[in-house]
Amino acid sequence: MRIVIIGLILTIFSACGSGKKKDEQALLEGLDTTKTEGPSISEEVIGSILEQIPSPLEISMLLKESGKKYNSSYLNSPDNTSKYNSNYKKALNLGVYGTDLGYTNIYEQNQDGVKYMASIKELADGLSIGQFFDIETIGRLATNSKNLDSLLLITTQNFNSINHYLQTQQRANLSVLFLTGGWLEALHITCEVAAANPGNKELQDTIGEQKIILENILLLLSFYKDVDQNMASLLTSMEELKKIYDKVNITYTYKESTFEIVDGVMVIKDNSSSTIEITPEDIANIRAATAAIRTKIIA
């Protein structure tokens, strides 16, 4: 009977015990130890602001659906990974390449997409977050254009997991850089497309609307300016971009929305409106300032 009791207790303790913890411990030990000194605000607040930054996929979708052709010259070369030796550069360019991958995926440029996947995997491994990037599945999906929806889904999920993980590991500084790089690359591509299509109001408005996201990015970078020299320097560059954006005016008129139920889905009719005042000169200045910051990031 005693043997039965001891066996029972051992079974229970082993079931509830440290198996999972050992795995987590091993993972933690394998992590890059380069954490930044703490930011000036709680990680929770940083996480909630990071959550707001829209996916660069939305802009790529806009470009494709407005009939603009694919142009690989807008993108960072996937061969540049060897240049990125610091965590700062790796995180920023992981974001840049993430946007470039989304752009190639949306345009179903699978050969280019495979190169960007390899570059992303290399940078992610360098930041000890490669385990979240399922390159085998993505590679398989990329071979068939019928898999576009699944491809977009899994890449978005992978990047969301990376961001979530970095925040839980108190490495939100890397998330900030990753999202900043991704946003800046999307803005750069939009500016280049707009320059090739002057007079396209939708593209001009899209560039103007980025003022809202820039304000969030400036706020995020400001939390690290006293503890991370690289992020302080990036903040200074972005503040130059902000000075140009200060000339862009966005006015908003609220009007109560209405709705109807269609096939069990509540479809809202948004009766509010907004106008964006942005001049061709503003666009040219934003394009130049964005290119200057991006050149430093991808160098």
Next chain:
Amino acid sequence: MKKLIFFVLSIFALSTLEVFGQCNADALSNACIPKLTAGFNFLKSYKIEKGGKDFVEYSYVFTKGTQYMINICAGVQPTDGIVVSLYDSNRNKVATSKVNGQFISAIAYPCNTTGIYYIQYTFDGSTSYCGGSALGFKR
């Protein structure tokens, strides 16, 4: 001796029940992703789990000219009393998924004004206070 065995087994059973009784908002939010209507691309999944506050809130920058969909998944169909409400950057209510006492499990929002939107989940007669949600977009 029998009492000791009973005691040990009781502790084991209770601890198991606790695990089963936990809110698995992660699984519910993942289950919501394929329920986005065809044509919508997945953006974010949100866990809905009642904490210290009466509501759970997330925010996201919506873009003019883009249509967004937010759905709700819960253990008890259709939404187990979970209501999603959408507020604009000035906290004006844009939409709510409870209409005339009916709980709607998905809202589609064609955005006219770019800005930060607040996606707020509240509980109205919920039994588990636990759910998931997915946000998708299409042009």
